[in-house]
Structure formats: C-alpha cells, structure tokens
Amino acid sequence: MACADGFRLTAGPVEGASGLRAMGIVLENCGTRPYTLEGFPAIRVLDTDLSAVAVTVGNGSQPVSAPDAWDAPPQQVTVPPGGIARSRVLWRTTTTEGDAVDAAHLAVTPEPGAAEQLVTPDGGIDLGTTNRLAVNAWSAAS
DSSP, rough: OOOOEEEEEEEEEEEETEEEEEEEEEEEEOOOSOEEEEEEEEEEEEEESSSOOOOOOEEHHHTTTTTOOOOOOOEEEOOTTTTTTEEEEEOOOOOSSSSOEEEEEEEEEEETTTTOEEEOOOOOOOTTTTTTTEHHHHHEEO
8 A cells, every 4th residue: 555645544453342333543654754643533434435424423432432441632642654553433333213324434634734545444334323433532552
C-alpha cells in the first residue's frame, strides 16, 4: 500500500460479542519525520459505492458502550518513522424498527488538515438500526 502524506491507515479485524463490535485503526508512520497526533480521528461511514451513510459518530466509547480503558483523555502522540499509533471504533448491531444499516468502508482523517484515507474492515460494518459509531482517541502503541 502506498504511503500518502507520510502515513498509512489500516483496519484491524472486527471483534464482536453480544452485538458490540470493536475494530482497531492503526496509523503507521511510513514517512521520514515524526508524525504528531492529538485527539480523535474523524470518521465517515461509507457504503459499497463509497456514498456517505447517515451515522452519528461520537468521541469516546459512551455513545455506544460503557467507558473502558480506551477512554483515556486525548494526549499528544508523536509517532516516530516506522512507528504506529492506535485508535478504536465501536458500534452495536442492535436491530429494532426500520432497516438495518450495513456499510463497507470508513473514511478516516487522522487529524485536521491531513489527507483522508479509506479503510475497509474485514466483514463490513453492521450497524443494525442504531446509526451510531464511537471512536477513541489516538494512543501510542505499546
């Protein structure tokens, strides 16, 4: 995969239990200078035709799940060349009334002003009828 703007984004496997889905997003610094992040990546949910899906994206786990260890306050993270940073996306597959939403891609912007990159989770994004997705702040990879 190409190294656009000094970083590359990839989606981890979708992990699910009891209707709660979690997926890691990894930012790899494939450039030659340190890459600094702070806060939350901006996420847009897209269908198979790359059209935007009407989904509310919230910062922190709370819009979808109880807060957990991923809900540390945003901190500045400097990723050295060859290093990585991580974020996490959460959603529920709950289906009540209406049509379930199934999306295929996430358009991720790691920080304001950065280039947006497309990631395609293995297995898609089965949002049920909740139309909500949560994203955690960037953290240094351990």
